[in-house]
Amino acid sequence: xxxxxxxxxxxxxxxxxxxxxxxxxxxxxxxxxxxxxxxxxxxxxxxxxxxxxxxxxxxxxxxxxxxxxxxxxxxxxxxxxxxxxxxxxxxxxxxxxxxxxxxxxxxxxxxxxxxxxxxxxxxxxxxxxxxxxxxxxxxxxxxxxxxxxxxxxxxxxxxxxxxxxxxxxxxxxxxxxxxxxxxxxxxxxxxxxxxxxxxxxxx
Numbered sequence: 001x002x003x004x005x006x007x008x009x010x011x012x013x014x015x016x017x018x019x020x021x022x023x024x025x026x027x028x029x030x031x032x033x034x035x036x037x038x039x040x041x042x043x044x045x046x047x048x049x050x051x052x053x054x055x056x057x058x059x060x061x062x063x064x065x066x067x068x069x070x071x072x073x074x075x076x077x078x079x080x081x082x083x084x085x086x087x088x089x090x091x092x093x094x095x096x097x098x099x100x101x102x103x104x105x106x107x108x109x110x111x112x113x114x115x116x117x118x119x120x121x122x123x124x125x126x127x128x129x130x131x132x133x134x135x136x137x138x139x140x141x142x143x144x145x146x147x148x149x150x151x152x153x154x155x156x157x158x159x160x161x162x163x164x165x166x167x168x169x170x171x172x173x174x175x176x177x178x179x180x181x182x183x184x185x186x187x188x189x190x191x192x193x194x195x196x197x198x199x200x201x202x203x
Contacts, residue, residue, distance in 0.1 A: 012146040012154070019143045019155050020162055026141045034136040036170045038118045039064075042092040045071035046117075048079060049096035050104050052153030053160060057096050060164040067168060067177045068185065076104040084108060089116035097121070098140055098156050100128020109133050122163055138163055 001009075039045060045064050047057035057073045064071035074083045074093070087093055093112045095105055100123035109130060112119055121134035124142060131137045140163060146154040171177070183195035 008146075008148065015144060015146050016155050016158050019141065019159055022143060023141045023159060023162060026139045028139065031136055031138055032166070032170060035120050035138060035167060036174055038092045038120060038135065039069065039167065039171060040174060042090065042118070043070065044087055044091045045069055046074045046084070046087050046091065046093040046112075047071065047096070048074050048076055048093060048105055048108055050076055050102050052157045053096040053098065053102075056157055056160045056164065057094065059161065060094065060096075060167075063164060063168040064171075066182065066186070067171055067175070068181060069171065074108075076108065079108045079111070084111045084115070084117075087112065087115060087117045090118070092118045092120060095119060095121045095130050095134070096123075096140075096160055097128070097130050098124050098142065098160075100125035100130040102130070105130060122160060 045061070047060050048054070049057040054073070054076070061071040061073045072086060074086060084093075093108070095109065097105055100121065106129055109119060113133065119134045120136050120138065121130045122138045122140050123131050124140045125131060126137055126139065140156070140159050142156045142159050144150045145152050145156060179195060183192070186192045187196055
């Protein structure tokens with residue numbers, strides 16, 4: 001490995017860890033409380049995003065399913081071809097867009113608003129189209145990406161993942177979700193084995 005590569009690798013740890021620490025300063029209790037309220041009141045949860053944001057939206061949908069909140073990632077391409085039929089009035093759709101101007105997402109927002117679907121937007125740009133059209137906005141803080149050009153979706157993906165993790169953490173507490181329920185839907189793998197071990201006192 002080149003000396004420059006090693007230095008960049010070590011700097012990546014610093015950049016991303018600093019971002020997470022700084023995110024705590026942007027934590028808006030009122031906004032997260034409202035987002036949690038909307039998510040808890042929804043029968044179904046949709047999540048939409050493009051590129052890295054879309055990949056993380058898939059992760060968020062899975063996190064919701066893990067606490068028995070029916071959710072799915074809605075492909076932006078499929079959303080405008082019937083995919084938004086998954087959502088009904090009173091449901092929630094989470095929009096993830098760092099810049100808040102992702103062109104593919106704006107028509108989806110209009111569909112959701114027309115259907116009476118509540119909107120949570122996660123963005124760095126509070127003055128953007130997707131922020132202005134939302135019921136609640138969660139701020140996505142990003143210090144810089146880890147690559148030399150500050151261009152690849154690295155730290156920004158980590159920041160988005162942390163926001164999704166925080167939302168799930170809040171919902172577990174607010175709904176008093178029990179590990180016994182998780183054991184029912186997660187019998188597979190090492191986690192499932194631990195959850196369903198009758199002798200495990202930590203469950």
